[in-house]
Amino acid sequence: MKLLICGGAGYVGSHMVRYLVERRHDVVVYDDLSTGHRASVPDEVTFVHGDIGDAGKLGRVFAGHRFDAVMHFCARSLVGESVVDPYVYYQNNIGNTLVLLAAMNQAGVDKLVFSSTAAVFGHPHGETIDESHPTEPINPYGQSKLMVEKVLADAARAYGLRSVALRYFNAAGADPSATIGEAHDPETHLIPNVLKAVLGQGGGLKVFGTDYDTRDGTCVRDYVHVNDLASAHLLAIEYLAKHEGAFRFNLGNGSGFSVKEVIAAAERVTGRPVPHEFAPRRPGDPATLVASSHQAREKLGWKPAVDVLDDILSSAWRWHLEPRY
Numbered sequence: 254m255k256l257l258i259c260g261g262a263g264y265v266g267s268h269m270v271r272y273l274v275e276r277r278h279d280v281v282v283y284d285d286l287s288t289g290h291r292a293s294v295p296d297e298v299t300f301v302h303g304d305i306g307d308a309g310k311l312g313r314v315f316a317g318h319r320f321d322a323v324m325h326f327c328a329r330s331l332v333g334e335s336v337v338d339p340y341v342y343y344q345n346n347i348g349n350t351l352v353l354l355a356a357m358n359q360a361g362v363d364k365l366v367f368s369s370t371a372a373v374f375g376h377p378h379g380e381t382i383d384e385s386h387p388t389e390p391i392n393p394y395g396q397s398k399l400m401v402e403k404v405l406a407d408a409a410r411a412y413g414l415r416s417v418a419l420r421y422f423n424a425a426g427a428d429p430s431a432t433i434g435e436a437h438d439p440e441t442h443l444i445p446n447v448l449k450a451v452l453g454q455g456g457g458l459k460v461f462g463t464d465y466d467t468r469d470g471t472c473v474r475d476y477v478h479v480n481d482l483a484s485a486h487l488l489a490i491e492y493l494a495k496h497e498g499a500f501r502f503n504l505g506n507g508s509g510f511s512v513k514e515v516i517a518a519a520e521r522v523t524g525r526p527v528p529h530e531f532a533p534r535r536p537g538d539p540a541t542l543v544a545s546s547h548q549a550r551e552k553l554g555w556k557p558a559v560d561v562l563d564d565i566l567s568s569a570w571r572w573h574l575e576p577r578y
C-alpha cells in the first residue's frame with residue numbers, strides 16, 4: 254500500500270512510519286517539524302517538509318503520488334495550552350484538517366485514519382469508557398478533535414470519505430529498537446517525566462494531586478504502547494477497505510494505573526528511586542480515564558501486544574537511557 258503519513262515525524266506518527274516500513278508499505282511523510290523530529294523518520298522514506306494548512310504544497314504532494322490512504326497525526330495536543338490559546342488549537346486541529354480533507358477529496362483519496370483522543374469524552378460517567386459514552390470535552394483540545402470527528406461523519410455522507418477516528422488513551426513506551434521514542438519540548442507527560450526524574454533531568458517530578466477519588470488519591474490512566482496504536486491504524490485501513498462510513502474506536506488496554514503505581518513500576522523497571530514531590534492538582538485532569546476497547550478488538554481484530562505496564566515502561570526506559578534526538 255502507498256500511504257501519506259501527515260505528522261509522521263511526531264511521537265506516534267514516527268512509530269507508525271517504522272511499523273509500516275517494516276511491513277514493506279510505501280510511505281511518504283509530510284510534517285512541518287513544529288513538534289516532530291526529522292531524525293525520527295528513516296532515511297529511505299520520502300520526507301516532505303510542509304504544513305497541512307498549505308493547500309498548494311499539499312496539492313503538489315497528492316498530484317505526485319497515488320495514495321491508497323492517509324493517516325493524519327498532525328495536531329497540537331497539550332490540554333493546558335489549548336485552554337490558554339484556543340484559537341491556535343481550532344486553527345491547527347480543525348482548520349488545517351479541513352485543508353487536508355479538501356486535498357484528499359480533490360485527489361480522489363477516500364480512506365483516512367485520524368488520531369483522536371480520550372479527551373473527547375470529558376469526565377467519565379463510569380468505570381470504563383466505551384464508544385457509547387457521551388462526548389462532553391472539557392477543554393479546547395478535546396473539542397477540536399471531537400469537531401473533526403463530526404466533520405468526518407458529514408464527509409462520509411457528502412463525499413463518500415471512509416474514515417476511522419482512533420481515540421487514544423495514554424500513548425506510552427517506545428519502539429524496541431530504542432531508536433525512536435517520546436521527546437516533547439516541553440515534556441508534560443507522566444512517563445517521560447518519571448524517567449527523566451530517575452536520570453536527574455527535567456527539574457524534578459511533581460505528582461499533580463493526591464486528593465482524587467481514586468484508590469491512592471492520584472489520577473488513574475490507561476497506558477497503551479505506541480506500537481499497539483500503530484497496529485490499530487493498519488487494521489483500521491484494512492477495515493476501511495471493506496466498510497463504508499465514519500467509524501470511531503477507543504484504544505487502551507482496559508487497566509488503569511495511578512500516578513503512584515506508575516512511579517512504583519518505574520522503580521522496579523529501572524532499579525532506581527524516582528525522586529518526586531507532591532503538588533496541587535493540574536487543572537483539567539479527570540480523576541480516572543480507562544478505556545473499553547471491546548469494539549476495536551471485535552471489529553478491527555486489534556490485540557495489544559504489550560499490555561503489561563512494566564513492559565511499556567522498560568521500552569520507554571531503553572529510549573530515555575540514550576535518546577537520539
Ligand code: UFG
Nearest residue numbers: 370371372441442443444446459460461472474512535538
Ligand atoms: N502527571 C503528573 N506529573 C507530571 C505529568 C503528569 O503527576 O509531570 C499526572 C497528570 O496529572 C495525570 C497523569 O499523570 O494525572 C497522566 O498525565 P499525562 O500528561 O501523561 O497524560 P494525560 O492523561 O493528561 O493526557 C492524555 C493524553 C492527552 C489527552 C488527555 C485527556 O496525552 O492527549 O489524556 O485528558 F488529551
